[in-house]
Amino acid sequence: MPAIDIKKFTKAINVDGADVEFNFQPMNIRKKQLYQVYCNYNGSQVRFHLQSKDEQNFMIASKASCPKEYHGLEPEFSEAICNN
Numbered sequence: 001m002p003a004i005d006i007k008k009f010t011k012a013i014n015v016d017g018a019d020v021e022f023n024f025q026p027m028n029i030r031k032k033q034l035y036q037v038y039c040n041y042n043g044s045q046v047r048f049h050l051q052s053k054d055e056q057n058f059m060i061a062s063k064a065s066c067p068k069e070y071h072g073l074e075p076e077f078s079e080a081i082c083n084n
Contacts, residue, residue: 008023008025010023013077016069017037020039022037022080023039024036032081033052034050034052035050035051041067047065048060048065049061049072050081052078052081057074058074059072075079
């Protein structure tokens with residue numbers, strides 16, 4: 001099995017016409033499974049978690065910790081993780 005280089009990264013995603021920077025912090029060094037995601041929202045930093053069972057389709061683990069405006073971004077989050 002080839003080694004996977006799992007690392008933290010930042011990705012700007014367009015939300016309602018403005019780019020928002022999301023910082024992805026992996027919680028596992030062997031599998032793309034769980035990430036903490038940090039971003040600025042209304043002047044403060046928020047953190048929420050993305051998790052996946054198949055290392056491809058990531059979902060927000062607790063919608064209550066993530067701003068509602070970002071709930072529909074799960075496909076973009078998944079693509080960002082899979083491409084990094």
